[in-house]
Amino acid sequence: MATLEKLFSLRGKVAIVTGGAQGIGKTVAMAMAEVGADIVIFDVKEEKARETAKEIAEKTGRRTKAFIVDVTKPDQVADAIAEAGEAMETLDLLFNNAGIAIHKPAHNVTPEEWLRVINVNLNGIYFVATEFARYLVKNHKKGAICNTASMSGHIVNWPQEQASYNASKAGVIQLTKSLAVEYVIDGIRVNCISPGYIYTELTGTMRKDWQERWMDITPYGRYGKPEELVGAVIYLLSDSASFTSGADLIIDGCYTAV
Numbered sequence: 001m002a003t004l005e006k007l008f009s010l011r012g013k014v015a016i017v018t019g020g021a022q023g024i025g026k027t028v029a030m031a032m033a034e035v036g037a038d039i040v041i042f043d044v045k046e047e048k049a050r051e052t053a054k055e056i057a058e059k060t061g062r063r064t065k066a067f068i069v070d071v072t073k074p075d076q077v078a079d080a081i082a083e084a085g086e087a088m089e090t091l092d093l094l095f096n097n098a099g100i101a102i103h104k105p106a107h108n109v110t111p112e113e114w115l116r117v118i119n120v121n122l123n124g125i126y127f128v129a130t131e132f133a134r135y136l137v138k139n140h141k142k143g144a145i146c147n148t149a150s151m152s153g154h155i156v157n158w159p160q161e162q163a164s165y166n167a168s169k170a171g172v173i174q175l176t177k178s179l180a181v182e183y184v185i186d187g188i189r190v191n192c193i194s195p196g197y198i199y200t201e202l203t204g205t206m207r208k209d210w211q212e213r214w215m216d217i218t219p220y221g222r223y224g225k226p227e228e229l230v231g232a233v234i235y236l237l238s239d240s241a242s243f244t245s246g247a248d249l250i251i252d253g254c255y256t257a258v
């Protein structure tokens with residue numbers, strides 16, 4: 001038990017979870033609280049974010065707070081990080097996870113739609129990660145970041161068309177490596193996870209024929225559950241990953257292996 005505690009406990013740490021109101025973010029936030037972290041949720045969904053923060057506090061007894069933050073707005077991100085740092089007295093970890101997808105043939109995607117996806121999925125990751133790192137450096141603290149990329153940063157999904165999403169997630173993987181190298185000197189580790197098809201509000205409402213096709217071409221023959229990402233994120237944010245930075249952990253039921 002002592003080894004388990006030493007390797008994976010997040011006790012005494014405060015973690016920001018972007019996109020933490022629902023889906024993967026919510027499940028991971030709950031699990032991080034269960035292993036000891038206090039949780040700060042950043043999300044645009046005001047009511048859901050507050051409900052989730054309340055639910056996590058009630059179930060785990062940890063301190064939680066919800067901030068209404070659009071990750072595409074650097075000023076909002078900076079204000080929220082400063083406020084969260086004051087309210088929680090410290091910030092240590094970041095699960096940088098907010099993301100959206102648009103499914104349309106590339107020639108039908110408007111410039112606004114393209115920019116929206118790149119803004120949330122890539123620029124948002126950059127704004128939150130760098131502001132969080134700025135906070136750590138300013139406060140002479142070390143920390144860890146786990147970004148949510150996707151298997152779509154490695155392969156092209158089919159049959160749905162989603163060039164903007166795929167490009168944004170490939171960008172997240174390269175951004176993760178770049179920040180990891182830059183921040184070695186500051187004692188900040190930066191890694192990412194690349195999930196395959198995970199059953200959430202994002203995927204569960206998609207066209208049924210697409211969903212059937214995805215399951216056909218995933219060797220596991222099923223969706224992953226958000227719970228199946230929890231261990232990877234806790235590992236990458238915990239002290240057991242002290243020599244791991246710039247890594248991308250693919251969790252996809254063998255999708256990219258075939």
Ligand SMILES: NC(=O)c1ccc[n+]([C@@H]2O[C@H](COP(=O)([O-])OP(=O)(O)OC[C@H]3O[C@@H](n4cnc5c(N)ncnc54)[C@H](O)[C@@H]3O)[C@@H](O)[C@H]2O)c1
Pocket residue numbers: 018019020021022023024025042043044045069070071072097098099100120124148149150151194195196197198199200201202203
């Ligand atoms: N579900 C999957 O199959 C899957 C696979 C690979 C990667 N991902 C990635 O995992 C992450 C979470 O996905 P999910 O399935 O839980 O989706 P979801 O839609 O259930 O949750 C995404 C959350 O992000 C929030 N969000 C969206 N735009 C935001 C913004 N501008 N600022 C702040 N918050 C914002 C939403 O309000 C929502 O709470 C995303 O980055 C997604 O691309 C999902």
